[in-house]
Structures are given as C-alpha cells and as structure tokens.
Amino acid sequence: MIEKKIRKHLSITRTRLNQKKELEKISKYKNSTLQKVVEAVSTVLNSNYKEEDRQAFQNCENYRTELLQDETLISYQIFGSDKTAMVKDICKNAASSKKWCEFLYFLSKKTAPSLILEIGTNLGISGCYVLKSIQNSPQAQFVTMEGLSQLCEISGDQFATMAPVSKYDIREGLFDATFPQLLKEDVHFDLLFIDGNHQKEPTIKYFKALKDKIKSPAIFVFDDINWSHEMKEAWDLLKRDSSVNFTIDLYKQGIVILDKQETEKNVQFNLHLGY
Numbered sequence: 025m026i027e028k029k030i031r032k033h034l035s036i037t038r039t040r041l042n043q044k045k046e047l048e049k050i051s052k053y054k055n056s057t058l059q060k061v062v063e064a065v066s067t068v069l070n071s072n073y074k075e076e077d078r079q080a081f082q083n084c085e086n087y088r089t090e091l092l093q094d095e096t097l098i099s100y101q102i103f104g105s106d107k108t109a110m111v112k113d114i115c116k117n118a119a120s121s122k123k124w125c126e127f128l129y130f131l132s133k134k135t136a137p138s139l140i141l142e143i144g145t146n147l148g149i150s151g152c153y154v155l156k157s158i159q160n161s162p163q164a165q166f167v168t169m170e171g172l173s174q175l176c177e178i179s180g181d182q183f184a185t186m187a188p189v190s191k192y193d194i195r196e197g198l199f200d201a202t203f204p205q206l207l208k209e210d211v212h213f214d215l216l217f218i219d220g221n222h223q224k225e226p227t228i229k230y231f232k233a234l235k236d237k238i239k240s241p242a243i244f245v246f247d248d249i250n251w252s253h254e255m256k257e258a259w260d261l262l263k264r265d266s267s268v269n270f271t272i273d274l275y276k277q278g279i280v281i282l283d284k285q286e287t288e289k290n291v292q293f294n295l296h297l298g299y
C-alpha cells in the first residue's frame with residue numbers, strides 16, 4: 025500500500041518536473057484535436073475561467089452538495105448483490121471530483137462534439153458538466169449508461185432541470201445488455217468517457233467495439249487507468265493499439281485520440297492535471 029503510494033507520487037513528481045518540456049514537445053504537433061485537449065488541460069491548470077464557466081460549475085456543485093446530504097438508500101440488486109448504500113456515500117466515493125469534471129467540461133467545450141457517450145452515469149455529476157458544456161450547441165447530444173435504476177432516476181430528475189430531454193438519453197440496465205444494444209444503432213460518437221466497470225477486459229472490449237461507432241476525430245477518456253494492475257495493463261494495450269494516434273497519460277485519466285487525417289501513430293505524452 026505504502027509502496028503503491030510512493031510509486032504514484034514519484035511518477036506524478038516526474039511528470040510535473042517535466043511538464044514544461046512535455047508541453048513544448050506537444051506544441052510541435054499540428055493536430056488540432058491534440059492541441060484542443062492540451063488547451064483544456066491548461067485552462068483547468070490555470071483556472072482560466074470565464075464567468076459563464078464559473079456559473080455552470082456552481083450549478084453542478086450545488087447539485088453535488090445536495091447529494092452529499094441525501095440519505096436515500098440505493099439497492100445494488102441488479103448486480104446480484106444484497107448491498108445498499110446511501111446516496112451521500114455513493115456521491116463521495118464514485119462521482120468525479122470537481123477538477124476532473126471541469127476538465128471534461130472544457131474538453132467538450134473546446135472540441136465541440138456532436139454526440140457524447142458516457143459509460144457510467146452514477147448520480148449524473150459528470151453528466152451535469154457535460155450538459156453545461158453543450159448547452160449552447162443546438163445539435164450536440166449526450167448519451168449516458170447506468171445499471172442502477174434509482175441512480176438513473178435521480179440523474180434524470182437533475183438533467184431535466186438543466187436541459188431539454190432531447191439533449192440527453194440515459195440508458196438504464198447492465199452494460200452487458202445495454203452495450204450490445206447501443207452497438208446495433210446507427211450512432212457515431214466524437215467524445216467518449218469510459219467511467220464504468222473499471223476492469224481490463226471490459227475496458228478493452230468497449231474500446232474495440234466503440235472504434236466502429238466513432239466519428240473522426242474522436243477522443244476517448246478512460247478513467248482510473250492506474251487504479252489497479254489490470255487497469256494499467258488495459259491502458260498499456262490501449263496506448264499501443266494500431267488505430268491510436270496520440271495518448272496523454274494524466275495518471276488518473278488516459279486520453280486517446282483517433283484521427284483518420286493524422287499520419288503520426290502511437291505518440292505518447294504524460295501531463296499532470298491533479299490527483
């Protein structure tokens with residue numbers, strides 16, 4: 025445990041010390057998607073926010089504050105478990121932190137995707153940030169998937185206060201059922217946040233299957249790439265996949281860019297955004 029923590033801090037320190045050089049190295053590549061991802065990182069690092077961004081964040085964080093007081097019990101029966109947990113604890117343990125939500129917001133705002141996929145809605149915290157990021161993009165839509173029906177209901181109620189129902193679609197059910205269904209549809213995503221089922225096999229499976237369901241360019245965001253040995257292995261495989269042009273390792277999240285116009289392949293960068 026201590027060894028794991030030391031390794032994490034050493035890796036992050038190395039990346040932080042090297043950050044300026046790494047940014048210079050990235051700036052030499054003229055790929056506009058790569059540059060927009062880096063702009064999103066820099067915007068969050070420098071808290072370079074406009075008033076409208078701050079207001080959007082405040083709105084999402086007010087929702088988080090409400091959830092952190094909510095003692096409603098959520099059943100995990102759909103996963104074949106007797107477990108229950110309070111909303112406030114689920115929010116504390118599973119929802120993305122403010123900084124990573126802000127990053128997702130700018131990633132979306134700067135790259136202006138038309139169709140965003142999230143695997144793992146949870147309580148809809150990251151979803152709120154996504155909806156805020158596309159509120160001025162009339163064509164943009166958001167699809168998000170979750171197994172726990174009570175969480176779908178809570179997220180749906182919140183989303184309804186933020187956007188017209190035509191902007192979002194919450195797919196309820198176990199991914200084993202909802203994912204194959206999604207693959208049958210004529211949908212093509214350009215921003216994909218993979219934040220459910222953090223294990224090697226499903227992560228690789230989602231990536232391989234979703235490669236046929238993307239536009240070009242497309243950005244995948246994989247959460248918790250260093251969370252376990254399995255997830256590290258998954259991240260190593262993803263980085264080396266022959267379809268991948270660029271990856272940015274942010275330690276917590278891994279960004280993968282696929283761009284059919286780009287000739288560079290498997291170029292890997294490391295940046296630090298936060299813990």
Ligand SMILES: C[S@@+](CC[C@H](N)C(=O)[O-])C[C@H]1O[C@@H](n2cnc3c(N)ncnc32)[C@H](O)[C@@H]1O
Pocket residue numbers: 118119120121142143144145146147148149150151169170171172175197198199200219220221
């Ligand atoms: C880490 S949380 C998502 C957090 C959310 N994206 C956020 O940042 O606020 C992952 C979610 O995926 C759901 N999930 C995990 N495995 C699943 C599966 N096999 N089928 C359906 N839902 C699943 C969990 O119930 C959980 O709510």
